[in-house]
Amino acid sequence: MTDCEGCRELAPELALGLVTGSERAAAHAHLQQCAECREHVAELAGIHDRLRDLIPPAEPPVGFEQRVLNRIGTPRAPAPRGSWWGRLAIAAAAVAVVFGGGWAAGSATSGRPVPAAVAAPLVAGDRHVGDVVVARDRPAFVSLYLDVPSAGRLSCTFLRKDGSVAGETWYDADRGTSWWGVALPAGGATVRIADSAGAVVGAGSIPSP
């Protein structure tokens, strides 16, 4: 087995991954038993990480992105920026952040896609102005995305299927794009968002996860 002196001598090469075979095995046997040497090698490995970070990025060949996605079996083609799906992604992640949900848990073995959230559009007239997003693991919570036309208090009214009011909440929004979350009142099937003058600025159904 390597001793501390030998390990120190070899540490830079160990950290760079240049040591192989029996020499590597002996060094690792020592590292398992010597915290000080282990820490030293780890620090040098950290230097290697920082060196690697200096490598300038480079533009991959045309079509690279799609070839990667094909390789990992991702089924859908990329959506344009600001799309419904992009919003869904942001909303779903927002939900995960709010509740510390399962997104960050990561599961490399979960197989084919089961979207973590579902979404439905918010519309104003014939315009798509936002999205309603419900996370699968949080079906009683709704994330609302809206392109707010002007700053002010918005009312969010949840309606049952029969048109009766299931619940109502308010949100003081700035002009522009906004997210907020709200508990879904029991029976809420649709949501209607109106400005302080009562004009509907967005309406849509609550998607069922």
Added chain:
Amino acid sequence: MGVRGGPIGGSFFPAGAALADDLLLAGLAEGDAQLSVAFVRRFQRKVFGVAVAVLGDASLAEDVAQQAFERAWRHAALFDPRRGTVGGWLAGITHNLAVDVVRSRRPAPIDPGDIEALLGAVTRTPEGVALASESAAEVRAAIRELPVEQARALVLSAYRGLTAREVAEVEGIPLGTAKTRIRTAMLRLHAALEPGRNGS
């Protein structure tokens, strides 16, 4: 009866806020199409940059870069945020794959110009200084302080994955000298970048 409350405390997220890297990685692992796209878009230039820097060949680099993303997808659960960033983890995967390819193709001649080019690339402050982190600037400065023969040994070993013996062959120097150059370069960087923690 309303579910009053105005804005829900802590649950407001400005649209357009960038998703954290680890959330994108989680989305990739889950097979979420759009988060996978976002993940690849965010990191493809970094990954390809590492691959092409090590391999010097765009075709080989693309294959390695694809493998790196596949490996990240398969092994996302192994990412430990306490041990570094997603970008660093992915760069490490890419680098290891690329070095494996280089090793499988040896002996292959190394153009001396490649060494100089790579050294220049990693020590040059990128366009748009605002993008250059303080940490990276420190590392660049530390490399610039190295004697040129140590810097070359560092490039060959840390970036191209050459063993001390291979560095010795490329540089036409004894094995002991190559080892000393690699070791001294790394310890100097360590001393410069982690002052007070140099246990050598």
